[in-house]
Amino acid sequence: MSKSVVIVGASMGGLRTAEALRNAGFTDNIAVIGDESHAPYNRPPLSKEVLAKEVTHEAVAFKQRQQTADVVWKFGSPVVDANLDAKTVTTDDGETFSYDGLVIASGLRPRRLDVPNGNVTGRHTVRSLDDAIGLRAALVPGARVVVAGAGFIGCEVAATARGLGCEVTAVAIDEYPMVRPLGPTFAADLQARHETHGVQFRLRRGIADLEGDGALTGVLLDDGELLPADVLVEAISSHCNTEWLNNTNLDLSNGVLADRALRAVTVDGNSVDGVHVVGDLARFANPLFDDVARRIEHWNIPTETGKRVGPVLNAYLSGEGYDELVAQPFTPMPSFWSDQYDLKIQGFGMPALADEIAIIEGSIGGELVMGYYRGGKLVGVVGIGLTSTLMKLRKELMGDA
């Protein structure tokens, strides 16, 4: 009898899993259900080159590959409930989908500022294509832009907005921009590079309220300073899109806990056969580093997790070779990049785990490679330029994996 896989989340993780299922030999039904109205597209350009130009679906859409041409896509339909006993999911229009295999690929959404006068226009986030279209229209020369949050996305939007001729101030509770992945020395260097391009910073500061009656006119900081503003970009971390799983017994304490085969794990610690999680939502242990389960919000993870789930789920559904595949270790190398002005920051591993940081090559203000160590062992590298050194260190990070 023919089997059905339902994938919830029609973005990169969902698409890559559908491709991997087909590559593994699964020829039965695959349905992908997404709440956005667009076919899967690539998010990184939305804060970088595409935001700097014209934001269109065409500019960011993923290529539809031959092997997934017969996948059924349902767009604009949030899944609102899942029943793991009945093996069904239900969308907000009341349609119920039965599955033999379920893939959780519903990703994240931006966290918003909680302020008393939040009901003003001019507030933006950058997660979706629609978000980026709205923000692009507001980034006109001379616009006074406040970016809340100085992580990857906040820094990229600040750089892009400067390039478009906006006045930009970045506000963050951290002591430096991108301090968590970079550490203080590199992050202070990055701040100086932004300041050279005219970005102002208000660090170790929070946002207390917004000014404006209808349209935003200012952003009030928690030390009383008022920043005049037309545009506020909120890039202050994310929420996990797991509410549709609230009626299950899965461990949803931070994303969805998963085992090494990326099977979802219940609150009692049991792996659920046939139910997998991919992408930003997957919280799994990576033996390259330790046995602590973590989520990794980097672009290569939807692909790596999708490639892991495809063969395992196919084996489960076909009954062939499942136990052997589940027993294999899963050791993806986290890899990330960030484009800001003419800088390409590239990194591998988990630098945020480090207890010691040192420059391996180059120097502050120029090209450099920074090493991140925990207990004397390299756990991450980040650099600007010097790609061949970075690639050598990536191999060292992989060890025998």
Ligand SMILES: Cc1cc2nc3c(=O)[nH]c(=O)nc-3n(C[C@H](O)[C@H](O)[C@H](O)COP(=O)(O)OP(=O)(O)OC[C@H]3O[C@@H](n4cnc5c(N)ncnc54)[C@H](O)[C@@H]3O)c2cc1C
């Ligand atoms: C602006 C931006 C820039 C980035 N830049 C970089 C970068 O430079 N380098 C890097 O390494 N990473 C970057 N990333 C991170 C990278 O894009 C993500 O890691 C990746 O998109 C995660 O893919 P995903 O499929 O897990 O989740 P998502 O891409 O979030 O996809 C989840 C999908 O599920 C949908 N969904 C949610 N709930 C439901 C529901 N109930 N029912 C149906 N559908 C639902 C969502 O709307 C979404 O379409 C960036 C991310 C953003 C937003």
